[in-house]
Amino acid sequence: MPADAAGLPAIAGAVPPAAPAPAVAGGPGGRVDHIRALYVQTPATLTGNLIGMALMASMFWSLAPPGRLFGWLAVGATLWLLRLAHYVRFRRQQDADGEQLRLWRRSWMALVLCQGALWGTAVWLFWGLGTHYHVVALILIVYSYCLGSVQLLATQSRVFLAFISLVLTPTIVRIASDTSQAWHLQLAIILTLLFCITVLMARTYGSALGQAITLKTRTDELAGRLRTEMLAAEEARRLADEARRAAEAANRAKTQFFAAASHDLRQPLHAMGLFAEALRQRSHDPEVASLVNSINESVDALEGLFGELLDITRIDTGGVDVNPAPVRLRELFQRLRLHFEPVAFEKGLMLSFRGEGLVAHADPVLLERVLRNLVSNAIRYTDDGGVLVSARLRQRPEGPRLLVQVWDSGIGISEASLPRIWEEFFQAQSNRPLEAHQRKGLGLGLAIVKRLSVLMEAPISVRSRQGHGTVFSLEVPVGKAPRGSIEAAPAGPKMPIGLTLEGRFIVVVEDEAAVREGLVVLLQAWGARVAAFDTVEALEAWLASPGAEPPDLQLVDYRLPQGRTGIDALVALRARWAGRRLPAIVITGSSLGGHEDEAVTHDYHLLIKPVLPNKLRAMIAFKLGVR
Template sequence: MSASLPLKTTTPPAPVQQGRLQDDIRGLYQQTPASLIANTVGVLLIYGMFWRATPAVNMVAWLVPFFGLMLLRWLLYRRYPQVAELGIDALLRWRRQWNTLTVVSGLFWGVGVWLLYEWGDTAQKTALIVTVYAYTLGAIQLLAHQGAVFHVFAAATLLPIAARVLYSGGVSDIELAAMIVFVFMIAAIMGRNYRKVYDNIVELKVRTEHLMEQLRTEKIAAEEARRQAEVANRAKTQFFAAASHDLRQPLHALGLFAEALRQKSRNDAEVSQLVNSINSSVDALEGLFSELLDITRIDTGGVDPNPQDFSVRDIFGRLRLTFEPTAFEKGLVLDFRGERHYAHADPLLVERILRNLVSNAIRYTEDGGILVTCRTSGGQLKLQVWDTGVGIAEKERSRIFEEFYQVQGGRPLEAHHRKGLGLGLAIVKRLADLMRAPLSVRSVPGRGSVFTLVLPIGSPPRVAGPAAAPKGPIGLTLDHRLIVVVEDEPAVSEALEVLLKGWGASVVSFDSVTNARAWALAQDPLRVKPDLLIVDYRLPEGSTGIDAIVALRGHFGPVPTIMVTGSTMSGHEEDARRHDFHLLVKPVVPNKLRAMIAFKLGVR
């Protein structure tokens, strides 16, 4: 029925085709008033030209049925809103009725020519034919998209005129009749062409609606997939947080037990060496947890860059303190150059990137050294980490920033090379992307590699006051100090108790808020008052360390407090400010715990 476009898409679904039919019928309804007005005006014009010359019976025989027909069409027009509510079948019946009345009205124009033609002069006859032809052309837009309906209408309108002119019998009449037939053929061709154009337009509209429906469906599916991905990301984050919390507990206890063992065996070099090995293993596991959690934070949008101007010297100084002992132990040279520069970026993220790069460089370098440089180039700052290590083959450079991928190299990796999960460079790449800082690598297998991070050049900050002189190690004694520990993990509680008693403190331990509160209520605050509280964050019965702090301070008054937690995914800064406590994340290095206790108790 309709013309096909050069590129045919899949057939639109039934609802779309039904929508097209409804649009067609709605178009007929909307154009009916204009059609009725045009017919009425045309009839009045013809009546004005022929009423004097034409017998009254002829005029009445034409006008009365014609206006009766117009009334029927008007009533049909008024019925449309009720019919539209009954569905597509009722609309199709309405269209058939509309088409029938329209074709009959065209036939009345043809009959009118039979009744009026012979009574007019040449001017009136010409006006009659032109009026009917104009009415026929006007129906193209209204009926041509229905094909056969328009052809029947045009035949009912024009062919009676040709027959009436031919019936006159003159030579000029024959020529005029032939011309009218030719005009009918032209009108039929115009109607067919209009129908093709109309069908193409409607086809495009239908395709557009079909594509829009597909787009809406795909958008809904994409939104659902995004929502599921967000749920999966949150689940992954929660899993890592829970796993980290649970795995840090025994590590925390292990470190505390190791330090307690050192305290009891200060003169035994072999025991000290074992303690050092234990602490190294704890530090390694802590590093693995940190890498996993860093990846999780970055993936879930938990890291927000905070760009500012900072001194490269400060970061290089901290890197030197951290890595010089490790490099020295392996017989490597660790050198820093270009410390005078200033960069504009997030100093914490930049330092984390450099720490991972320097750590990797030391791990994969057996001879020579590592050079960390900073220089300007093209109006930007280039931070580079050079090494003389095993290098990276060209085929592996595209994968070194993937999670859990470790360079294999040309020879088997030694134990310290395999240490880790292969997340260091993945974290480096994601942090660089987060800051929109270009990161690149060049490498020659067997000779070494250089990683380059490009940052904007910063400005020197305002000069601050002189820094306080660093203090030496704290010699901590807790004699005559009462420390209350609220910790539900038996191993951690026991390790803390052993360590604190080794430092001279008296320790009271509880595994729940309920037990701690019961003990507090049984004490006389004038005779017994804790000097320090050390509480875990997650406690049994749905309680938290904050509940323990509130319960104990409610009886004893303000008591210095240290909160220890194995979770690094939830920020407690607001809780710490509101309840006046300091936070340590498990596993807690004994030296850090000792320094925090000294700070909270005011030991100098």
């Protein structure tokens, strides 16, 4: 729809940004959207035409014959009203289908061409009337509609060419035929050049507009594709989050299962060890003592298996925190020596340590756990020679590092098995049959070592030769010894095997009948008097009785009936005798951790079931100061 010069800004601002895009779309949908866009511009173009006719009427009101002027205005008003009716119909039926809109477009184009002919006729009707200024104004008004049609019809080249021809061709012919005016041919040529320039401008504008629309269409397609991909990525993230939550729930369930299973399985093992030791106390038969030793070794082996299983589940579920700190290797090696020296001595092996004066910067608990596993394996698979734990400084591009190694002269690992030794449940095969003590384990020790080293960001490697031995190497950062640290005191003499508790009174709180009975029998065999209870409520009832007396030691299970814990038992006992310090030992079947803070707060030492009688005896002697 054409517009006059005054209407051009309104037309440019009236078209929505997205309207041109469908104009060049090839499909019917694009045509429909373009037709809707044309109707959107109708108010501005109608306003421009109304202003143009008003200007023509005001200029030639007293110059043109009334019949000629009113006739032209009547035709213009009729076309204007028809276009207004078109617009009103569109506003009332904006949901019209594509076929209906295409029919309306035909009549709309016919009205546009009729208005073009109306403005071309105006030059013939009003040419030569008035002064030269009237002539110039007439040409400017007519040509403004040609310029206004560029924006509207540039993408429809045939309609635009027909419209501009209907407007300018009569104008050029009328000027060229006016022989009464000088330079009339020159003016006709100028308008012809303007005709050609306007057509060229329309083609250039249409081409640029087409490219812009094409680019915008592609941009819209890419934006739509991006939105689709973003929705897909969001859906993938949602599914990943759901999978992660499901995995976390599965890990928690696995951890809870192992915790519950280990607790329930540790109970009979704990009781078995206690009864076996009580049997040893009552019988001096060497064969019975040998059987008791075998039972205790089996219980010890099962305890190690439970520990490995629980370590794996804690690492998998993120239950292991890494807290690096300075670690004096002298103190660490001393604990390893105290723990493994009797085992090595029993096998006739030499256990040596080198580099005690160095300091590492690592999590002390995790580093000790790694070295314990490596030293335990080294002793288990070595029959002759010895085991060496060493530490040396090594210069690396990123700075000095501490190389901690565990050497052994054992059976070694085959070249084929080396890549798999870090896998869970894998046990390397040897060229010779393994002894019974070498077959113990589930193949989890090195898997735990690998995972802990990854957590500490401490690379670990292994070299081995079958029949000659193996060396495991762990690299950790070098640490600085804390100021004012005190050297570990040399280990005191070992606890004597025969512990006497004559005259001592011990309170036992344990809900498992077999474990409670085993503890009572063993403690009585060591000479103690024992008061045993199965619940916190039974303990509280005894504390309220007049016959209650302060115990020398409290020995309580952590998990008790009715949702109570051993902490409740300790609190009740200490509240009864608030002025006395009552030593306490808490025994639990869960090795998942989390009791350390409670142990500090409530002043007790913790033992993990199954507790071997030797460990229990040593802990009781420590708490009571027995020598």
